[in-house]
Amino acid sequence: MTFDDRVALVTGAGSGIGRAMAVAFAKAGARVVACDIDAGTAGDVAREIGDSAVAATADIGDASSVEALVETAISTYGRIDVLCNNAGIMDTMALPADIPLDQWERVLRVNLTGTFLVTHAVLPHMLGQGGGAIVNTASEAGIRGGAAGAAYTASKHGVVGLTKSVAWAYAKDGIRCNAILPGPTMTNIATGASFDPVGAARLGPVLALGERLAQPEQMADAALYLASDAASFINGAIVPVDGGWSAA
Ligand code: NAD
Secondary structure, X not given: OOOOOOEEEEEOOOOHHHHHHHHHHHHOOOEEEEEEOOHHHHHXXXXXXXXXXXXXXXXXXXXXXXXXXXXXXXXXXXXXXXEEEOOOOOOOOOOOOOOOHHHHHHHHHHHHHHHHHHHHHHHHHHHHHOOEEEEEEOOHHHOOOOOOOHHHHHHHHHHHHHHHHHHHHHHHXXXXXXXXXXXXXOOHHHHOOOXXXXXXXXXXXXXXXXXXXXXXXXXXHHHHHHHOHHHOOOOOOEEEEOOOHHHO
C-alpha cells in the first residue's frame, strides 16, 4: 500500500487514532495535512513527521474554520486524495433521559456535523481531480446502542449513514467512502480526563482478543488499507476493527 504522490488530510491528528493515521500515511509516502483543534499537538505531529507534513488548526464543527482548513491543504499541496474524518469527542456517556441539550448539541456538532462539513468542503476537490478516498472514524456505537450514551451513539450512527450516502452518491466519480468502527482503543477518549468511569463500567469485560484495548496504530492500519488501491472495490463498507468484540 503506497501513497506516493498522494495527499492525505487527517482530522483529529493531534492525538490517539488520528495521530497514528497521520504518521502511517506519511510512512506510506503521502504528504499529510495534520489537522486538530489543538494547535500545539497538530504542530507536534507535523514536526515529528517532518518535511512531508503541514499542521493545520481547525475546529471541524465550524464551517468557516473548515473552509480555511481545506484552503490550507490545497494551497500547500494542490490536491486532497485521502480524507480521514477522524476527529471526535465523547464528552458525555449520559443516557437519553439525562443528557442536557447543550451537551447533545456539542457532541453532534463535532462528531456528525463536523464530519459532514469537512466532507462537504473536500468533495469538490476530489470531484475536480477525478477521484479520492474517504475513511470515516465511526465507532461500534455507530451500529449498536447502549453504553456509549445517547449523543455519542446517535452521532456515530449518523456518521455511518453519511458514509453510505457519500459512497452511493460518488461511486461513479471514482470517490470511495468507508468507515471504521474502532472498539475500545488506548487513547485520551478511553483513558484521559474526559473518560467517564461510570459509563465505561457498562461496557463490561467483553473485549474478545485478550480483553485488552486496541492500539491506535491498529486503527491506522485499517484506514490505510481502506484508502489504498488494494481496496479499490470496497465502497460504503462499515468495518469493525475491534478484535472480535462486536462478534461476541
Ligand atoms: P483522542 O481524544 O485521543 O483524539 C481526538 C482528537 O480530535 C484530539 O486531538 C482532539 O483535539 C481532536 N478534536 C476534538 N474536537 C475537535 C474539533 N472540533 N476539531 C478538530 N479536532 C478536534 O481520541 P481518539 O480515540 O483518538 O478519537 C479519534 C476518533 O476515534 C473519534 O472520532 C472517536 O469517536 C473514535 N473512536 C475512539 C474509540 C476509542 O476507544 N478510543 C472507539 C471508537 C471510536
